[in-house]
Amino acid sequence: MAASSPTVVPWYSQFPARAALSALRFVPRVPLTSLEQLFPGIDEVEINLRHSGRDRALWHGEAYVLSLVTAYAKPARILEIGTASGQGTALMAAQAPEATVDTLDLGNDAPSLGEQRGQPPWQDLSSIGAAYRDAGFGDRVTQHFGDSARFDYTPLHGQIDLAFIDGAHTYEYVKEDTANVLRCMRPGGVIVWDDCDYRSPGVSRALVEVRGQGHQVHRIVGVRLAMLRLP
Numbered sequence: 001m002a003a004s005s006p007t008v009v010p011w012y013s014q015f016p017a018r019a020a021l022s023a024l025r026f027v028p029r030v031p032l033t034s035l036e037q038l039f040p041g042i043d044e045v046e047i048n049l050r051h052s053g054r055d056r057a058l059w060h061g062e063a064y065v066l067s068l069v070t071a072y073a074k075p076a077r078i079l080e081i082g083t084a085s086g087q088g089t090a091l092m093a094a095q096a097p098e099a100t101v102d103t104l105d106l107g108n109d110a111p112s113l114g115e116q117r118g119q120p121p122w123q124d125l126s127s128i129g130a131a132y133r134d135a136g137f138g139d140r141v142t143q144h145f146g147d148s149a150r151f152d153y154t155p156l157h158g159q160i161d162l163a164f165i166d167g168a169h170t171y172e173y174v175k176e177d178t179a180n181v182l183r184c185m186r187p188g189g190v191i192v193w194d195d196c197d198y199r200s201p202g203v204s205r206a207l208v209e210v211r212g213q214g215h216q217v218h219r220i221v222g223v224r225l226a227m228l229r230l231p
């Protein structure tokens with residue numbers, strides 16, 4: 001029997017010209033670095049992982065790098081903005097078996113800073129986080145619902161070792177989410193942003209400003225993740 005041909009990705013999502021043009025002003029101003037430079041010794045870390053790229057999940061390269069950084073950082077507390085199906089949550093929980101995870105998705109709230117064009121919030125609330133529950137991590141994960149710009153982060157202030165910012169990718173949200181997450185971080189903590197590339201100009205635009213505040217955010221070679229390792 002002939003194998004069915006893989007689904008073709010439409011040309012406009014392979015080459016999002018308008019987004020790329022506006023990102024051109026910002027992406028190159030978030031300098032590139034290698035994982036080895038940012039995390040000396042990470043090339044000695046071995047991991048096992050299972051991942052599916054369905055349902056807005058990370059691409060496989062990003063899934064591997066996020067997992068590797070989690071295994072290296074050995075966080076006790078993790079915060080994620082943007083749960084979706086829970087695959088990112090599951091990746092981090094799998095690599096940090098002692099950690100607890102707080103993860104936030106919009107739920108029934110209205111996005112106070114506007115909706116991301118072309119990427120509506122996750123609609124089916126019952127399936128939010130399904131992947132981490134199915135993987136057996138439900139007892140270590142606290143699921144929060146609410147708009148990330150209005151969520152009360154106070155109980156998390158100074159508590160977080162690893163944060164993954166992957167909610168709305170507009171400039172306004174990434175800027176606000178980053179300011180909130182910075183207040184939650186412990187010294188030496190690591191912040192990871194997804195989609196710092198030419199498809200999502202808001203991410204690099206916000207991160208150029210974060211660099212302007214003195215935070216050494218870098219893009220990681222070969223993937224669309226950006227990272228900050230706090231002093």
Ligand SMILES: C[S@@+](CC[C@H](N)C(=O)[O-])C[C@H]1O[C@@H](n2cnc3c(N)ncnc32)[C@H](O)[C@@H]1O
Nearest residue numbers: 082084087088105106121122147148166167168
């Ligand atoms: C790209 S998906 C997250 C993918 C997930 N981190 C993973 O690795 O599998 C983005 C998620 O952010 C959520 N989101 C969008 N706007 C939000 C907001 N204002 N507050 C909280 N979550 C939001 C969406 O509902 C969606 O589930």
